Amino acid sequence: MASFAITEAATAAPAGSRRGAPRWLIAYMYILPATLIMAAITYWPILFQVYMSFTDYGLRNLRFDAPAPNFVGLQNFIDLITNGITVIPNFSFWGMLAFNLFWTFSNVIFHVTIGILIAVVLNTPGLRFRGFYRAIFILPIVVPTLVVATVWRNMFDTDYGAINQGLAALGGLFGVTPDHFHIRWIDQIDPPIPGIPLPLSYFALLITNIWLGWPFMTIVATGALQSISKEYYEAASIDGASGVQQFFRITLPLLRPAMIPAAMYGLIVTFNLFNLIYMVSGGGPLRQTEILVTTAFRLVNEQRLYGLAAAFGIYTMIILLVLTLLTNRITKATESYV
Amino acid sequence: MTLAVPRRRRAFFRAGWGKQLMLQAVLVFISFTVLFPLVWVVSMSLDPRNISRPTELTLIPPGASLQAYQEVIERPTSNPVTLFQLAFNSFGLAMGVSLGSLGLGVLAAYAFSRFHFPARRALMIAIVAVLMVPSVAALAPLFVFLNKIQISSGDFSFNLRNSLLGVGLALTSGALPFAIWNLKGYIDTIPKELEEAASLDGASPTQTFLRIMLPLATPALAVTAFLGFLTGWTEFVMSWQFLTNPENFTLAMALWNITGQYAGNTPWSKFSAMAIIVALPVSVVYLSLQKYIVGGLTVGGVKG
Structure with missing residues (x-):
């Protein structure tokens, strides 16, 4: 904050400035190019989106000399949340939102837990080959998600995928015939666990995203672990605390300030993980693993219902706004912790 | 980093042989899960055989060649x-x-x-x-x-x-x-x-x-x-x-x-070669910059 005081003093002193242009004008000139681009290509379309969402804007309105779309009031907004979308079979806004939230939280819980555990293991004093493991564990972060998603999609293929072949090879060691490993990861409709309405493709997506997500959490946790003073552990071990006690009483509480913001970031990223869902499961089977962003894309790309898509996009933005405000609140609330 | 640890704590924490072996086993397993998809793609991209039907897991497929890369370079998709x-x-x-x-x-x-x-x-x-x-x-x-x-x-x-x-x-x-x-x-x-x-x-x-x-x-x-x-x-x-x-x-x-729309139609070797062509250049640069990128992101995240 001290730095702001300096700027202010510097701003105040040469009120007119030696070179004529006042400093605020110079500042605006620096900001102008970015603002112009964003005004034209981000803010204006979002405003236009509000107008579109009240119309039945469709393919026929795209032509240059096309008539204006019909004003339909709140029809799009109402249709979306009352399952009035008949063009897409099995469309359920609330079911999709529930899945989207469950998908997000279940993934981030795995990411954070696994991330912390592996960071603690990697941080064990005297561990050999530490650098080697760190180098390998960074790989899921550096490979583009697009490529990861397409690769895992093929790995989950029923007939030729690496997962089923690997399981068959493993099963062969125990005398199980390969026929048992003809698992239809992506399109089996019956839920694998009776009573729990999650299709097998959810678990395929979960496996993929765990592979993708834990290394980031490990890096964050490693950074935080290295800043924990060793004296806490010394004192605890002198007092006779076991390793497990030290983990829960010292390590976890001191990791919290670093892990909470990382988890919040993870929540937003996972909530919008388009590539993974679109490319691995395609939202299937029967739209059971569809999330908001993949549906938004389908409404434009497949259905070409631009008005409806605009309304859907506005819902998505509102939901994200609420989610962001909530996570920011939690992050802020935990900042003072420790 | 370990050098900075005081001797007493080192003696207490320093992994004994049994613990060291156990941790190594865990880390080797995790490394395997991380590397598996990547090795699989590389292996597939080298497979010159019937590229639509991979039916076994091999590290280096028999008759490994760069044929798939050649095909991808010549005509990556059905588009001209x-x-x-x-x-x-x-x-x-x-x-x-x-x-x-x-x-x-x-x-x-x-x-x-x-x-x-x-x-x-x-x-x-x-x-x-x-x-x-x-x-x-x-x-x-x-x-x-x-x-x-x-x-x-x-x-x-x-x-x-x-x-x-x-x-x-x-x-x-x-x-x-x-x-x-x-x-x-x-x-x-x-x-x-x-x-x-x-x-x-x-x-x-x-x-x-x-x-x-x-x-x-x-x-x-x-x-x-x-x-x-x-x-x-x-x-x-x-x-x-x-x-x-x-x-x-x-x-x-x-x-x-x-x-492709259905995995059954995927030309697997070509797909793998393409995946590597897309991923490799940016992955290598990311790897060399990762310290700054991840560090910057986490610092920014904490600052809000």
Whole structure:
């Protein structure tokens, strides 16, 4: 904050400035190019989106000399949340939102837990080959998600995928015939666990995203672990605390300030993980693993219902706004912790 | 790091042989799970045989060859477009997004960090708020809006929506909030003394910016430029929705094209070769920059 005081003093002193242009004008000139681009290509379309969402804007309105779309009031907004979308079979806004939230939280819980555990293991004093493991564990972060998603999609293929072949090879060691490993990861409709309405493709997506997500959490946790003073552990071990006690009483509480913001970031990223869902499961089977962003894309790309898509996009933005405000609140609330 | 640990604690914690072996076993297993998909893709890309039916897991397939790469280079998809053209488009798009978001972003970030002006806070909030909007949520209006910008005279016709320029503009605008936020965060940490000294010596704000600020911000500039490049290189949603001429297609689109609608039809070796061609260049750069990228992101995250 001290730095702001300096700027202010510097701003105040040469009120007119030696070179004529006042400093605020110079500042605006620096900001102008970015603002112009964003005004034209981000803010204006979002405003236009509000107008579109009240119309039945469709393919026929795209032509240059096309008539204006019909004003339909709140029809799009109402249709979306009352399952009035008949063009897409099995469309359920609330079911999709529930899945989207469950998908997000279940993934981030795995990411954070696994991330912390592996960071603690990697941080064990005297561990050999530490650098080697760190180098390998960074790989899921550096490979583009697009490529990861397409690769895992093929790995989950029923007939030729690496997962089923690997399981068959493993099963062969125990005398199980390969026929048992003809698992239809992506399109089996019956839920694998009776009573729990999650299709097998959810678990395929979960496996993929765990592979993708834990290394980031490990890096964050490693950074935080290295800043924990060793004296806490010394004192605890002198007092006779076991390793497990030290983990829960010292390590976890001191990791919290670093892990909470990382988890919040993870929540937003996972909530919008388009590539993974679109490319691995395609939202299937029967739209059971569809999330908001993949549906938004389908409404434009497949259905070409631009008005409806605009309304859907506005819902998505509102939901994200609420989610962001909530996570920011939690992050802020935990900042003072420790 | 271990050296700094006092002897007493080292004696207590230092992994004995049994613990060391157990931890190594766990870490080897985790490494295996991390490496498995990557090794699988490399292995598949080297497989010259019946490329539509991989029926066993082999590390180096019998008769390994680079044939799949050759096929991909000659004719990556069923569209009449060469790999060179795809790579050229992807590279151009990525460079455009990278340089565009960097150049516009660093100007704005400098002003936000160093100047006081009316509506500074409101403008910053307006820009950062866009960070949370996924581009796909505004896809419909963007499509309609860009589609309106058409020029046609005689044989020449141009539709901004159906062009790499349009996609590039949309991506640049989408990448700007992050670039501004990230660069401002870094510039905030640079001490002002140097600039003040330069200013006392009679340097104009522009001179200070060019001669003092830009050199000092090099690490953040490199990271922002690379992340912008990555955005363009791996972008799928807008290019898939906007572009219809095969000559404008990108590598990312071709990769999804090769994957096909049904995995049963995938030409597996070609797909794998393509996946490696798309991933390798950016992955290598990411790997060399990862310290700065992940460090910067986590610091930024904590700062909020």
